[in-house]
Amino acid sequence: MALTFRQLLATPELHLNLIYDGDNHAMDSGIIWVHPTDVINAADFAEPGEILLTCSTNFPLESMSNANDLSLLKRDLRKAGLSTSLADVEAAYKSLWMKYVADLSRAGVMAIGFGVKMKHPTIPQALLRAVKEHHIILFEVPEEINFSVIVKTVLRRQAEESESVQRLMYAAQRDLFRATDSPDVVQSVIQQSAKLVDGWAAFLDSRGRIAAISNQAMKHQATQLALHMRQQEEQRANNAKAIFGIARGRNRYYMCAVEHDQQRLGTIIVSSLGNNGNNTVSRAVGVAAADALSWSLPPRLEQYKRQSRIRDLAFEELAAGHTQIATALMDELGEANLTFPAQLFCVEHAGADDDFALTLAGDVTGTGSMVGRYQDRLWILVSQTRRADVAALLDDLDSTVYGSCTMSAFSTAPEAFRQALRNLRLRRIGSHESVVDLSPHELVSPDIAAVYADELFALVRKLPPGEQHLLMGTLRELLFTAFNVGAAAKRLDVHRHTVENRMSKLESLLGLDFNDESARVKVWIACSFIRDAEMSTSR
Missing domain, CATH: 3.30.450.30 (Dynein light chain 2a, cytoplasmic)
Structure with missing residues (x-):
């Protein structure tokens, strides 16, 4: 048992006088080291659990009775990184000791042994106030006791x-x-x-x-x-x-x-x-x-990486329909004991893939289960008896979306992979029963389309409001009539040459050729997601 602070202070031949017990928080803790020093920056060399022994010869006297005390105080304040203003000497002296003790506390110093009468006749009250603030043990070392005696006492017990x-x-x-x-x-x-x-x-x-x-x-x-x-x-x-x-x-x-x-x-x-x-x-x-x-x-981590690579390859072979190769890889892992029908999960996660994969593998791993990567997604294959447990686990995970499909046998794996991925995509976009039910707008990323619309119509927005309204109204009717100039002119009640002139100006401003079908599609998408109400072509 290491020598404790309480045992050291109770050593008769040392005649140490306990001043403050640190609220008794550490009196029965073992002493790690004893460090005698008088430097102001003692905390830079301190270690957690040690005693700092000091006579503080570099500190000015609390009474400020020495002619050099004011200059010492100013020097020490500068070294401690404090203001050197001496407008209030007492406050400056207190702040110096408070900073000194605070630094020792952060370094983990548990006790301060203060040697009196080498310079300071008694322990400064500013020091006592600081140790109480930071709960550091403080004891007085009498003049006749050399610090080396205390150090040897601790070292002797440590040797024992x-x-x-x-x-x-x-x-x-x-x-x-x-x-x-x-x-x-x-x-x-x-x-x-x-x-x-x-x-x-x-x-x-x-x-x-x-x-x-x-x-x-x-x-x-x-x-x-x-x-x-x-x-x-x-x-x-x-x-x-x-x-x-x-x-x-x-x-x-x-x-x-x-x-x-x-x-x-x-x-x-x-x-x-x-x-x-x-x-x-x-x-x-x-x-x-x-x-x-x-x-x-390290060998366990290497083994895990090797097994992960084999699992990834097994999923790749399954998806390709290479059943014999996949089952051979699973036999090597001892994970071919799946019972059919099995459930295949396709998982996407928005977080760190490596961390998520490791955590998920740990949660899912067990008899009749396998986790691996294929095409930048995580895949889980489990026996049907574990289907509900895995689904519940995935439902509880944040930033995670998944799709699943029943696999009746290894021979049906390619179709199961397609179905699980299709189910994932449907779950990501909403509650549609089929992708055929999607509206045209759901096939386009709204954020990208909105940014595209802002850039496409940038020059149109610089036109006077009346001209803007005229051109966008014409574009609206052109979109409505599938760019039939005659039908658009009739709806606008203008001559077809007027519509053709407006189309020509729009093509110049947008940098598009309306004879190109892909250009027409781009304009329709941009107008569908345009943010500016004044520019919108929606009716």
Whole structure:
């Protein structure tokens, strides 16, 4: 068991005087390190769980009784990135200590040991106020006690526990590597880690999303811890390999990166709850779990990629009607035990395809099922008994549309693929029973047509309103009469030469030849989706 802050303060020969216990949040936590320094930017060199020992010789006296104190204060404020205004000296002094302690708190420093009478006769009240604000333990180190004595006391205890740490590490490695024999290697390692620390454990992928967790109630805390680790990396401009911390003195956690060939696979979090756990256990189990996953995950991921490629090829062969090749591939995967009739699902998803495919495969995988890719879509083939379960799963997924079809035998696969894709398209566009029932407008993308109309009629919009109205009215009648000039002139009650002149001007403005049938179709589509009410040809 690591030396705790409470045990250190109770060591008789050190004569340490507790000033503030940090609201007792961390008194029983193990000490990670002791760091003596007097520099203003001590937080830049601090580590979570340590004690900072300081005499603060670089800080001005609180009484400001020394002639150089004002210049020292101004210099320190500048170093801390604070305003150097001394209009209110007392406020400036308080802000200096508050910034100093706040930085230490963010770095994870758990306690400050303040040496008195080297410069400061007593602990500054501004320091006391700051540690209470940030819940950091504060104790007084008497003049006769050298900081090295405190450091040696901690190091001696750490040396004593080193052998027990090794024994614990070996035992954890044995149990955790044994857990990698499970088919679900990640969940197995996580559950065993939680058991070893008498707490909880989680594994988050390289994007910080929870892939496995032993206790669902801890999902929010696991996500927050992963975010904290990412912030630490950004602040230090490097990839943090491990972070240790204590949440309110009760929840001891250890986070460790899981890597392979310098590529991060994810992050494991191991947390012991309450006073039953300790820092050593969390660290030992966390490191061993990370080692176990770093060793076992890469071959599992390669196996999954290989199997995914075979599944994709099997679906491609099925769609092409190559039944023997497809069943041979499925036999290699051990997934040819489908019972017929089976159900074929064709799935489209608006999110990240790789993540969605991995999640969906995990949810659907089981006896008599297969998930793969074909023509940029996901396909699911399941026995009919699982049809309702898969449909319910897909219905609950956001940004997902699917179609399905019954497959009576492998020999009917090509037609089943066509029917499932047709059903997907129908579900995407609405409730039509057949694509033949679609209106002409439903065959066109409204957004693209509207943009096209805006650009096509740009020059017409620049004409005076009266001329605009005249030309668009003529175009309306031309569309109505299928570009029959005589019929349009009769409807407009003008001479046909007038209609021909207006057509010629419209062709020049639109850059189209109305003798070209495709040009006429484009004009009809543009007029159907035109946004400007004044320009609209709708009646």
